[in-house]
Amino acid sequence: MTRTVIVGGGIGGMALAAFLEQQGEDYVILEQAEAFDRVGYGIALWRNGIAMLEELGVAENVFGEGYLIDRFEIRDSAGDPVTSVDLAPHERMLLAVHRADIHDALRSVVPREKIVMDAAPTGVEMKGDGVKVTAAGKEFAGELLVGADGVHSWVRESVFQQGCEETDTHLWWFWLPEGMTMPDKLALIWVQGSVVIIGKNRHQGLVELGATVRDGQDPEDVLEAAMSEVGGVVEDAYTRVDPDQVFHDTAKRVRLPSWTKDRTVLIGDAAHAVHPITGMGASMALTDAYALAEEIGDGGSVQNIFGRYEARRRPDLKKTRREELFLYRTMYTSSPVFHRVMKSIYPFLPLARYYKRRLRAHL
Numbered sequence: 001m002t003r004t005v006i007v008g009g010g011i012g013g014m015a016l017a018a019f020l021e022q023q024g025e026d027y028v029i030l031e032q033a034e035a036f037d038r039v040g041y042g043i044a045l046w047r048n049g050i051a052m053l054e055e056l057g058v059a060e061n062v063f064g065e066g067y068l069i070d071r072f073e074i075r076d077s078a079g080d081p082v083t084s085v086d087l088a089p090h091e092r093m094l095l096a097v098h099r100a101d102i103h104d105a106l107r108s109v110v111p112r113e114k115i116v117m118d119a120a121p122t123g124v125e126m127k128g129d130g131v132k133v134t135a136a137g138k139e140f141a142g143e144l145l146v147g148a149d150g151v152h153s154w155v156r157e158s159v160f161q162q163g164c165e166e167t168d169t170h171l172w173w174f175w176l177p178e179g180m181t182m183p184d185k186l187a188l189i190w191v192q193g194s195v196v197i198i199g200k201n202r203h204q205g206l207v208e209l210g211a212t213v214r215d216g217q218d219p220e221d222v223l224e225a226a227m228s229e230v231g232g233v234v235e236d237a238y239t240r241v242d243p244d245q246v247f248h249d250t251a252k253r254v255r256l257p258s259w260t261k262d263r264t265v266l267i268g269d270a271a272h273a274v275h276p277i278t279g280m281g282a283s284m285a286l287t288d289a290y291a292l293a294e295e296i297g298d299g300g301s302v303q304n305i306f307g308r309y310e311a312r313r314r315p316d317l318k319k320t321r322r323e324e325l326f327l328y329r330t331m332y333t334s335s336p337v338f339h340r341v342m343k344s345i346y347p348f349l350p351l352a353r354y355y356k357r358r359l360r361a362h363l
């Protein structure tokens with residue numbers, strides 16, 4: 001019997017495998033995809049997530065592909081600065097990087113034979129002393145089952161009977177067409193009801209739009225309006241990018257009173273997907289993986305391991321939820337009056353100090 005059966009080999013699942021590998025523990029990953037293609041979006045990885053890559057000894061590979069951000073700015077749609085945050089480069093607080101580069105680095109320390117591809121589970125059975133998962137026409141027996149299968153988690157739906165909540169935020173995401181470059185600084189641009197983020201990794205510029213879409217509104221109209229309000233390089237890039245290369249989805253949330261049930265535990269988005277405006281989803285998945293691997297290594301009964309893991313990770317989620325609410329309400333506001341009020345308040349917020357303290361708190 002394998003000790004830990006991990007469903008989902010994304011950021012959290014692969015990180016958990018990497019930490020368990022480092023500890024010499026027994027595990028298997030069941031991943032639904034047939035292959036890990038180099039698709040996806042850019043991620044802003046904060047200090048807490050970077051620290052997890054350092055723990056695994058793979059941070060330098062990721063830094064080699066990413067772009068270390070030493071300052072980010074918030075601007076209004078006319079391009080006027082609202083505020084800026086300086087981040088000392090030596091503290092390595094924020095890295096913009098392709099999701100695939102984080103994933104490749106994690107995968108580099110997980111032996112290929114521990115990953116079963118094209119293996120979306122079709123059944124799960126809890127027994128007194130173990131759990132049995134059916135996938136890819138085989139049975140995988142383990143002591144613990146970890147649901148690391150993202151926001152649409154099959155494990156969460158099957159074991160906890162709970163789905164995810166839709167939000168009114170739509171996300172569009174694209175890499176800049178070849179030959180176009182972005183300014184060096186990461187910038188968040190406030191448009192009414194929307195936030196446009198521009199940045200780059202080592203190789204390419206990127207644009208993300210998060211926009212509130214109200215009932216009766218056509219998301220495409222909202223996208224077009226935001227692009228033309230921001231104008232400049234963003235609008236130019238949008239008109240030149242191949243529409244098939246524009247990722248579009250809605251932001252989801254997951255809230256659960258407990259992440260553990262019987263012999264099952266959830267990590268990452270499967271447990272607690274947060275709104276992307278926090279920029280914390282990947283870092284939290286990595287930190288969950290670190291904490292759970294450590295608790296598995298420390299041993300004890302399954303209930304004990306799960307209890308210690310959840311007690312360790314809940315306070316971080318609580319802080320992130322508070323930030324989520326604040327950022328969502330202030331940045332996505334559609335009210336011009338509230339926008340003006342926030343514009344006058346933001347410059348006085350000690351954001352740099354806040355981020356440093358916040359991100360050090362759970363290293």
Ligand SMILES: Cc1cc2nc3c(=O)[nH]c(=O)nc-3n(C[C@H](O)[C@H](O)[C@H](O)COP(=O)(O)OP(=O)(O)OC[C@H]3O[C@@H](n4cnc5c(N)ncnc54)[C@H](O)[C@@H]3O)c2cc1C
Nearest residue numbers: 008010011012032044120149150154268269279280281282
């Ligand atoms: C547009 C966008 C921008 C984002 N930007 C940021 C950002 O800047 N910073 C940040 O920190 N976070 C960001 N996030 C969030 C971040 O990507 C996620 O929080 C993070 O990837 C969560 O990791 P995870 O391992 O829980 O899930 P995922 O990385 O989604 O991995 C889930 C894995 O499970 C597999 N899977 C799914 N279902 C099954 C199944 N039934 N059986 C087997 N395998 C299955 C999937 O194929 C995948 O490999 C962004 C998200 C989006 C959509």
